[in-house]
Amino acid sequence: MDLDAFNAVHSAEWSRLEELTKKRSLDGAEADELVRLYQSVATHLSTIRSAAPDPVLITRLSDLLGRARTRIAGAHEPAWRDVVRFATVSVPAALYRIRWWTVTIMVLFVGVAVVSGWWVATNPDALASMGTPAAREQYVDEAFASYYDPGAGFASMVWTNNARIAALCIALGISGVFPAYIMFANAVGVGSTGGMMAYYGELDTFLTLIAPHGLLELTAIFVAGAxxxxxxxxxxxxxxxxxxxxxxxxxxALFTIAIGLVVVLAVSGLIEGFVTGSGMAWWLKIVIGAVALAAFWVYTIVLGRRAVQAGETGDLTADHAGDVAPVAA
Structure with a gap:
């Protein structure tokens, strides 16, 4: 194919298409012409690619067709609207749909943790499995409290670790085994530590250091498991x-939850990094944690119920998810 001749024959059409894409408004005839020229130029581009692939001309026509396609189909709504809709509709809808799964995991987790704590606190062999007497006393007297070192670095570390655990629960959730194992292992770990602290008379220290951030942090892990x-x-x-x-x-919908949990865990990380180990009164720390947890559930139940009643599930919208074949109920 003679590319120069092809260019000479069709350049007027290309110029006219470019002119139409730049016009602020189009009347009915111009809109029809825009669609017709778009189809013609798409054919020209296909011909050039197969017969005489000139990279400069291919780039020019591809860009022209992209702008024409946007003019025909309409531009996507501003990104900030997507963000607002995602935060106020998609995430709460996804969280609301698994609320009973979350509550069930929470009840089972607390049950396993209480049993594990009681077993360690009352059974010498179970207590011995937590370490030597000297190591246990050092942990109870120093290591447990000193772990909560206030600061941005500690908050970042906590957030990263918890986000990793939540991501693994979600990514490997289809196995059914991994989330259950993570929930059980964490429940045993938390309960055993609490039981050891109780044995040495420091259960109040354990609860006042765990509660401020743990209320929201553990709820996020429950959601990930659910x-x-x-x-x-x-x-x-x-x-x-x-x-x-x-x-x-x-x-x-699951990945919608995963993105939402990034924010939830960031909040719990900030509480753990700047509140738990701070010099605030213990009751104020717990109030802050309780308020954060209450805000999460209000967000989930109020916005989530409204979104689900409107038909939302946390999944992508139909135009992004694609069509599916109908099935009989």
Missing amino acids: AGLRLFWALIDPGPRTRGRAVAEEGR
């Missing part, structure tokens, strides 16, 4: 949906 297990359950019992569709929809 999200992972919800994905596993979608694989086991997809309901009226096909198994692939159920996993895809729950998986997308």
